[in-house]
Amino acid sequence: MSTNINTLVTKKMNFGTKRAMASYAVWALISFAVLSLGSCRYAEDEDSARNLFKLWQKEYEVQYDSYLQAEEKFHVFWDNIKYINNLNKEYSGETEFALNHFAAMTTKEFKQKILMPKRQPPVFDESRYIRDRLGRDIPDSFDWVEKGRVTPVKDQGDVGTCWAFSAVENIEGQWIAAGQKMTNLSVEQVVECDSNVDHSGNSTHADCGVFGGWPYLAYQYVMKAGGMETGEDYSYCCGLGGKPGTCSICPAAGYNWTLCGDPTWFCNMTQSCGAKINPKKFVPGLKVVDWKAIDEDENTIAEQMMTIGPLSVAMDATLLQHYHKGVFDPIFCSKTALDHAVLLVGWGVEKDLFSTKPYWRVKNSWGAKWGENGYFRMLRGSGICGINTAVTTAVLQKP
Structure with missing residues (x-):
C-alpha cells in the first residue's frame, strides 16, 4: 500500500x-x-x-x-x-x-562519520572479568530507566564519539547508585583529554577522540585525571556539525597517530583540553577507582546489571542507521567486528500469537528523535551483533 x-x-x-x-x-x-x-x-x-x-x-x-x-x-x-x-x-x-x-547519508558516509572503525572485541586479563552467576531469579522485564538510574538521551552529532558517551553514561549510573543526585557528566572532557593506549591482550587499542575509542580506556582516563566535570561546566561541542557552539578541538596530548590515523587538519588549542579543563570544577567525591568486564553469558550479564546498574556494551551497528522500532534482529550482523558503543539499561520479552522474543533495551547516543525515543531493542540470548562481547563497567569510590 x-x-x-x-x-x-x-x-x-x-x-x-x-x-x-x-x-x-x-x-x-x-x-x-x-x-x-x-x-x-x-x-x-x-x-x-x-x-x-x-x-x-x-x-x-x-x-x-x-x-x-x-x-x-x-x-x-x-x-x-x-x-x-x-x-x-x-x-x-x-x-x-x-x-x-x-x-x-550513504551507508559509507554513515560508517565513516557516525560509527567507529571496526575492531575485534578486546580480551582482558582474567582478573578483570566478573563471571560468577549470582543465583538470582531473572524476571521477564527489568529497566533502569523506569527506576530513575539513567540520564536523558544525548546526541553525539556527526563524529565517532559513542565510546565516550557509553563510558560516561555508565559512570553516571554508578554515581546515582552511590546515592547521589542524577548528574550529566562531561563527555567532551573524555573526548578532548583522553589518549589512552592499551598494549595488552592480542591487539593494541587506543582512544582517538572523534575517531573512536574504548569505554574501558575511558574509565582508565578518568582514574588518572582524578575526576570529571559536569556536562554543563564542560559542555559537548565536537559533534555539532557547524551549529552554534561547535568547537574545533586539537587531539589530546599523546594522540597515537599509528593507531588512530591522522587527526583533523584544522583545530584550535583554545577550544581543546589543555585550555578548558578545570579540576577545581570536578564533581566532589566522584572518583573512578577501577573497572570490570562482564562474562559473555547473557544471563550473567542480566544478573550483574540488576546488581551493578546500566552497563557499557559494544556491537556491530551498521544496520541501525534507519532503525525505527521493534526488536532488532538483523539477518546479517557480525559478532566479532564492533563499531559502536552504547548503554545496556534493561530487558523484556515481546510476545504475540506466534512468537516470543526476549530483548535487551539499549540507550543510544543519536538523539531522542532516533529509534524508540533514543533507545532501541535488541534480540537477547544469542549474542546478536556481538552485544555481549565487550560489556564493561566503572567502579566508583564508595562515599
Whole structure:
C-alpha cells in the first residue's frame, strides 16, 4: 500500500494560518514516517520524494551550501527511501525502519562519520572479568530507566564519539547508585583529554577522540585525571556539525597517530583540553577507582546489571542507521567486528500469537528523535551483533 505525501499534506493544511501550515508540515513528515511502515511504503516516485525531502529538511533543520550539494543529497535520500522500503518488506514488520536524521547519508558516509572503525572485541586479563552467576531469579522485564538510574538521551552529532558517551553514561549510573543526585557528566572532557593506549591482550587499542575509542580506556582516563566535570561546566561541542557552539578541538596530548590515523587538519588549542579543563570544577567525591568486564553469558550479564546498574556494551551497528522500532534482529550482523558503543539499561520479552522474543533495551547516543525515543531493542540470548562481547563497567569510590 502506498501513501501519497501530497494528499496527506493537502488534507492537513486546509485548516489553519501560515503558522499552522508549518506545524502541519512537520506533523505530516512524522505521521508519514509512521504510516509508511509495516505493509505500507514510502512513495518512490521523484515528485513525492522531493516533497518529502523538503519536509525532512524542515523537520531536522538541514540546509545545504549550494544547489549542487542539495541535489546530491536528495538523490542519496531518494535511494534511502527505496532501501528502507526494501528493509521493511524483508523484515515484515518484525523490525521497522524509517527516515530519520541519517536519511541523507550513504551507508559509507554513515560508517565513516557516525560509527567507529571496526575492531575485534578486546580480551582482558582474567582478573578483570566478573563471571560468577549470582543465583538470582531473572524476571521477564527489568529497566533502569523506569527506576530513575539513567540520564536523558544525548546526541553525539556527526563524529565517532559513542565510546565516550557509553563510558560516561555508565559512570553516571554508578554515581546515582552511590546515592547521589542524577548528574550529566562531561563527555567532551573524555573526548578532548583522553589518549589512552592499551598494549595488552592480542591487539593494541587506543582512544582517538572523534575517531573512536574504548569505554574501558575511558574509565582508565578518568582514574588518572582524578575526576570529571559536569556536562554543563564542560559542555559537548565536537559533534555539532557547524551549529552554534561547535568547537574545533586539537587531539589530546599523546594522540597515537599509528593507531588512530591522522587527526583533523584544522583545530584550535583554545577550544581543546589543555585550555578548558578545570579540576577545581570536578564533581566532589566522584572518583573512578577501577573497572570490570562482564562474562559473555547473557544471563550473567542480566544478573550483574540488576546488581551493578546500566552497563557499557559494544556491537556491530551498521544496520541501525534507519532503525525505527521493534526488536532488532538483523539477518546479517557480525559478532566479532564492533563499531559502536552504547548503554545496556534493561530487558523484556515481546510476545504475540506466534512468537516470543526476549530483548535487551539499549540507550543510544543519536538523539531522542532516533529509534524508540533514543533507545532501541535488541534480540537477547544469542549474542546478536556481538552485544555481549565487550560489556564493561566503572567502579566508583564508595562515599
